Amino acid sequence: MLILDDGFQSFQDQLYIEYGREFVMKKKKNSHIKFYTDGSYNPKKNQYGWSFVTVIDGKQGFYKYGSGSNPSYLSSRQIGGELVAVLQALNYAEYKGYNEVCICYDYEGIEKWADGTWAARSAIAQSYVYLLRQKVEKITVHFKKVKAHANDPFNLVADRLAKKGANQ
Numbered sequence: 001m002l003i004l005d006d007g008f009q010s011f012q013d014q015l016y017i018e019y020g021r022e023f024v025m026k027k028k029k030n031s032h033i034k035f036y037t038d039g040s041y042n043p044k045k046n047q048y049g050w051s052f053v054t055v056i057d058g059k060q061g062f063y064k065y066g067s068g069s070n071p072s073y074l075s076s077r078q079i080g081g082e083l084v085a086v087l088q089a090l091n092y093a094e095y096k097g098y099n100e101v102c103i104c105y106d107y108e109g110i111e112k113w114a115d116g117t118w119a120a121r122s123a124i125a126q127s128y129v130y131l132l133r134q135k136v137e138k139i140t141v142h143f144k145k146v147k148a149h150a151n152d153p154f155n156l157v158a159d160r161l162a163k164k165g166a167n168q
Contacts, residue, residue: 034102035089038158039081042166048081049166052089053158065165073124081162082107083128090135100140106148106155
C-alpha cells in the first residue's frame with residue numbers, strides 16, 4: 001500500500017491507495033453503484049453546474065444537478081462543477097448506505113488529484129482532495145475514465161444535466 005504525501009500531513013485522515021487506482025477503506029454493507037458525473041460552466045451567469053447520474057445493473061436511476069458560484073472556484077470554470085459532482089455523488093452514496101462505488105468521469109483531474117498523480121495546488125483541488133479523503137474512510141471508490149461527448153448515454157445525460165445546473 002502507498003500512503004499519499006501531498007502536503008496534507010497535518011490531517012489525520014490519511015489516504016491509502018492500493019494498485020494506484022482504488023481507494024480501499026472500511027465497508028458497511030455489500031452493495032455497488034456507478035455514478036456518472038460531469039460539470040459545466042456558464043460565463044454569462046458566472047457559475048458552474050454539476051450533476052451525477054446513478055446506474056445500477058446498466059439502468060439509469062436517481063440523478064441530481066445543481067449550480068455553484070464559490071468565488072475561490074470560479075476561475076477553474078467547469079472544473080468546479082466536475083469536482084462538486086463527485087462529492088455530491090459520494091454524499092448520496094453515503095446517505096443511501098453504499099459501501100462501494102464507481103465514479104465514471106470525463107475530466108481526468110477527478111482521478112489524478114485523488115490518486116496523487118497531480119499535486120493539489122489550487123484551492124479547489126485542495127478542497128476536493130481533503131473532502132474526498134473523508135469520504136473514502138467510509139466508501140470504497142473506483143474510478144473509470146469515459147470519453148466526453150462520445151455517445152455514452154449515461155455520460156451524455158450527466159453532461160446535459162450539468163449544463164442545466166449551470167444555466168439555472
